[in-house]
Amino acid sequence: GAGVSQTPSNKVTEKGKYVELRCDPISGHTALYWYRQSLGQGPEFLIYFQGTGAADDSGLPNDRFFAVRPEGSVSTLKIQRTERGDSAVYLCASSTDRENIQYFGAGTRLSVL
Amino acid sequence: EDKVVQSPLSLVVHEGDTVTLNCSYEVTNFRSLLWYKQEKKAPTFLFMLTSSGIEKKSGRLSSILDKKELFSILNITATQTGDSAVYLCQVAGANSKLTFGKGITLSVRP
Numbered sequence: 733g734a735g736v737s738q739t740p741s742n743k744v745t746e747k748g749k750y751v752e753l754r755c756d757p758i759s760g761h762t763a764l765y766w767y768r769q770s771l772g773q774g775p776e777f778l779i780y781f782q783g784t785g786a787a788d789d790s791g792l793p794n795d796r797f798f799a800v801r802p803e804g805s806v807s808t809l810k811i812q813r814t815e816r817g818d819s820a821v822y823l824c825a826s827s828t829d830r831e832n833i834q835y836f837g838a839g840t841r842l843s844v845l
Numbered sequence: 846e847d848k849v850v851q852s853p854l855s856l857v858v859h860e861g862d863t864v865t866l867n868c869s870y871e872v873t874n875f876r877s878l879l880w881y882k883q884e885k886k887a888p889t890f891l892f893m894l895t896s897s898g899i900e901k902k903s904g905r906l907s908s909i910l911d912k913k914e915l916f917s918i919l920n921i922t923a924t925q926t927g928d929s930a931v932y933l934c935q936v937a938g939a940n941s942k943l944t945f946g947k948g949i950t951l952s953v954r955p
Contacts, residue, residue, distance in 0.1 A: 736887075765943070774849075774933055774945035775888070788942070821886065833879070836887040 734758075736837035738824050744843045745814055753809045753840045757826030764807050765834060766799055767823040775823055781807060782829075814844045847872040847938050851946035859954050862924050866949045869916040872938030878917050880908055881933040883948065888933055891919070924953045 767775035
């Protein structure tokens with residue numbers, strides 16, 4: 733596609749439920765990033781993929797968060813046993829490699845009630 | 846731990862004013878500094894800076910990096926209402942670790 737696509741744009745769930753957020757990067761971009769942005773804050777790094785592998789997952793806050801990119805293109809961020817504190821906008825970005833300009837999707841706004 | 850501090854956190858100006866946005870950093874093995882504009886959700890790229898003292902310019906926007914004093918500024922001249930946004934600074938450090946500042950909210954009033 734022309735840009736980074738994230739679905740859904742909004743997700744409302746109940747505390748304790750499981751959610752999946754999807755990111756479809758720009759075609760040909762090997763690097764893919766997930767960030768979490770809370771109100772009034774800058775994006776907080778979660779995980780970075782180079783190809784299919786998670787090259788850096790140091791930003792994942794705990795083991796309830798997991799992300800995959802099985803074919804080196806689309807990525808899914810998975811959150812188990814959601815908590816109210818997980819409510820935020822989850823941004824995905826892609827680039828040609830880690831040191832280049834990132835192109836961001838419009839994000840998924842997650843609300844945990 | 847890498848740190849990126851942006852200031853001021855917010856400001857309000859009138860159309861036609863000039864603004865200067867600041868970004869200071871403490872990172873291990875600095876590699877690059879990037880500025881993004883975030884209007885609704887998706888940040889969009891403005892500038893990438895890697896060398897000190899070389900101004901990057903795009904229309905009314907310009908940016909410069911000082912690697913000795915560890916900061917960058919983003920200037921916007923003749924501001925317009927369409928410049929209203931959050932301006933984000935991101936720094937790449939050791940192992941290309943990426944850190945964003947909190948952002949500066951700019952409001953341009955007609």
